[in-house]
Amino acid sequence: MIDGAILVGAEQRQATTRFSGIDPSTGATLTPDFSSAGVDAVADAAALAEAAFVDYAATDLETRASFLEAIADAIVAIGDELIDRAVQESGLPRPRIEGERGRTVGQLRLFATVVRQGDWLDATIDPALPDRAPLPRPDLRRVNVAVGPVAVFGASNFPLAFSVAGGDTASALAAGCPVIVKGHPAHPGTGELVARAIASAVAKCGLPAGTFSYLPGDTNDLGGALVADPRIKAVGFTGSRGGGLALVKIASQRAEPIPVYAEMSSINPVILFPAALAARGDALASAFVQSLTMGAGQFCTNPGLVLAIDGPALDAFVTAAGAALSEVRPATMLTPGIHASYEKGVATLAQHGAVKTVARGCSTDGANQAVGALFDTDAAAFLADSALGHEVFGSSAVIVRCKDSAELTRVVAQLEGQLTATLHVDAGDHAEAAKLLPTLAGRVGRILANGWPTGVEVSHAMVHGGPFPATSDGRTTSVGTLAIYRFLRPVCFQNLPAELLPTAIGPDNAWNVARRIDGIREASPR
Numbered sequence: 402m403i404d405g406a407i408l409v410g411a412e413q414r415q416a417t418t419r420f421s422g423i424d425p426s427t428g429a430t431l432t433p434d435f436s437s438a439g440v441d442a443v444a445d446a447a448a449l450a451e452a453a454f455v456d457y458a459a460t461d462l463e464t465r466a467s468f469l470e471a472i473a474d475a476i477v478a479i480g481d482e483l484i485d486r487a488v489q490e491s492g493l494p495r496p497r498i499e500g501e502r503g504r505t506v507g508q509l510r511l512f513a514t515v516v517r518q519g520d521w522l523d524a525t526i527d528p529a530l531p532d533r534a535p536l537p538r539p540d541l542r543r544v545n546v547a548v549g550p551v552a553v554f555g556a557s558n559f560p561l562a563f564s565v566a567g568g569d570t571a572s573a574l575a576a577g578c579p580v581i582v583k584g585h586p587a588h589p590g591t592g593e594l595v596a597r598a599i600a601s602a603v604a605k606c607g608l609p610a611g612t613f614s615y616l617p618g619d620t621n622d623l624g625g626a627l628v629a630d631p632r633i634k635a636v637g638f639t640g641s642r643g644g645g646l647a648l649v650k651i652a653s654q655r656a657e658p659i660p661v662y663a664e665m666s667s668i669n670p671v672i673l674f675p676a677a678l679a680a681r682g683d684a685l686a687s688a689f690v691q692s693l694t695m696g697a698g699q700f701c702t703n704p705g706l707v708l709a710i711d712g713p714a715l716d717a718f719v720t721a722a723g724a725a726l727s728e729v730r731p732a733t734m735l736t737p738g739i740h741a742s743y744e745k746g747v748a749t750l751a752q753h754g755a756v757k758t759v760a761r762g763c764s765t766d767g768a769n770q771a772v773g774a775l776f777d778t779d780a781a782a783f784l785a786d787s788a789l790g791h792e793v794f795g796s797s798a799v800i801v802r803c804k805d806s807a808e809l810t811r812v813v814a815q816l817e818g819q820l821t822a823t824l825h826v827d828a829g830d831h832a833e834a835a836k837l838l839p840t841l842a843g844r845v846g847r848i849l850a851n852g853w854p855t856g857v858e859v860s861h862a863m864v865h866g867g868p869f870p871a872t873s874d875g876r877t878t879s880v881g882t883l884a885i886y887r888f889l890r891p892v893c894f895q896n897l898p899a900e901l902l903p904t905a906i907g908p909d910n911a912w913n914v915a916r917r918i919d920g921i922r923e924a925s926p927r
């Protein structure tokens with residue numbers, strides 16, 4: 402059921418200030434309207450989260466893992482109502498939303514297996530050496546603990562997998578942190594349905610009410626108040642560079658500054674090496690256009706930049722890509738605001754004196770439609786104007802012609818931080834690619850070969866991060882199990898009596914987790 406409520410722990414509230422979702426495919430306002438949470442709700446949710454923290458962080462591994470699985474089950478149990486509402490609010494096709502639900506519940510279940518396994522505790526014991534000369538060594542035991550209540554900002558472009566029960570929420574709850582979600586105003590009905598599913602799992606598992614709260618709203622003030630609240634200890638965000646930086650600023654100016662893990666903008670360079678380009682330029686062109694236009698290009702991993710050495714093979718690629726793009730039908734964008742930003746970004750590129758428009762997709766007069774756009778420039782122009790390297794969120798890309806591999810390396814070295822870089826290479830390209838790899842690794846979070854960056858696996862080895870502005874902290878990831886470490890910090894216990902030690906580093910290893918003793922990993926106890 403959707404009734405526009407704010408969920409402050411187990412309590413449902415209605416506010417007098419309201420906002421509405423819209424169907425971006427028609428521009429029509431959707432019912433019902435929604436409460437816009439105010440600072441009172443922020444304060445109450447933060448107080449409840451703080452009160453819940455000690456008990457929730459102390460839950461045993463099985464209880465916490467079962468809770469994550471209960472959330473997944475509750476999301477699946479919503480059924481078609483969730484899919485229908487998400488399609489209506491996002492304009493994304495039904496199969497995409499169904500797939501995203503699978504990914505959302507899959508990542509919750511993956512984090513449940515991670516929690517049960519217990520490696521994230523990094524239980525480490527340096528036993529006392531009472532007879533060591535000249536000084537004895539104390540008994541030292543280290544374990545990771547949860548940082549405290551976490552604020553999560555749902556993303557517009559993944560209304561399920563990066564939103565209320567998305568990767569930030571799953572990893573924070575897995576770490577033992579209560580979560581307060583600031584709902585994205587682009588999908589308030591979807592957000593409420595998922596929030597209710599999480600709240601039902603909290604109740605079912607007998608957890609403290611403040612383990613989860615949901616604050617819908619469409620004002621910067623709401624998000625700002627949440628990040629400023631002294632009881633919040635970390636933030637997860639996916640969205641615009643401006644939004645992410647605003648939250649980083651608020652967090653850094655608090656009396657107690659806190660980390661903000663913001664995933665912001667990336668143009669995901671694709672590098673076509675000469676042998677690969679000569680051998681399969683046509684196939685690369687059509688696969689590139691498919692990746693560029695998938696989901697109206699509204700992926701953080703969308704390939705917005707193509708780099709290659711100039712010549713006939715690149716000319717043929719540009720021609721083939723332009724022909725393929727000109728046949729692509731437009732697709733509905735997520736919100737009028739995102740559509741307007743896309744149109745503005747494309748118009749700026751089209752009017753740039755050093756940029757040529759290669760092709761546009763099929764035209765339309767429908768609401769909020771993304772018409773694909775492909776542009777062509779050279780490396781000298783790209784190096785001279787940093788604006789050409791800014792993200793245009795949607796199905797727009799720039800091809801940059803480089804004179805030689807030295808110029809291509811200069812372009813890569815000057816790129817802003819990126820989530821991904823893609824190499825198209827044949828065996829004859831490996832020597833040149835090997836030379837470029839160290840420069841690339843300094844600029845991006847994931848390097849892939851002979852594929853496309855769209856489509857991010859949720860797994861243990863995945864890195865969905867990268868240097869600024871791809872993220873505000875390139876040392877970590879927002880997708881995959883490594884994400885749990887954003888919400889943990891190490892604590893060392895020195896000479897504590899056995900009965901006071903946390904379970905994972907206690908004398909009988911009651912949770913049966915793998916531990917490192919005096920620097921040596923114990924044979925897995927499981």
Ligand code: NAP
Nearest residue numbers: 557618619620621624625640641644647665666701742794
């Ligand atoms: P957004 O405008 O950054 O909003 C994301 C969330 O942050 C919303 O809940 C928004 O809430 C909040 N927010 C934004 N600015 C804030 C501020 N100054 N203070 C407090 N809270 C703030 O992102 P969006 O609406 O999803 O999309 C807009 C643009 O973001 C797109 O055109 C695209 O350029 C970029 N984007 C990038 C990615 C990516 O993965 N790289 C993904 C999605 C979007 P309120 O609006 O209610 O304040």
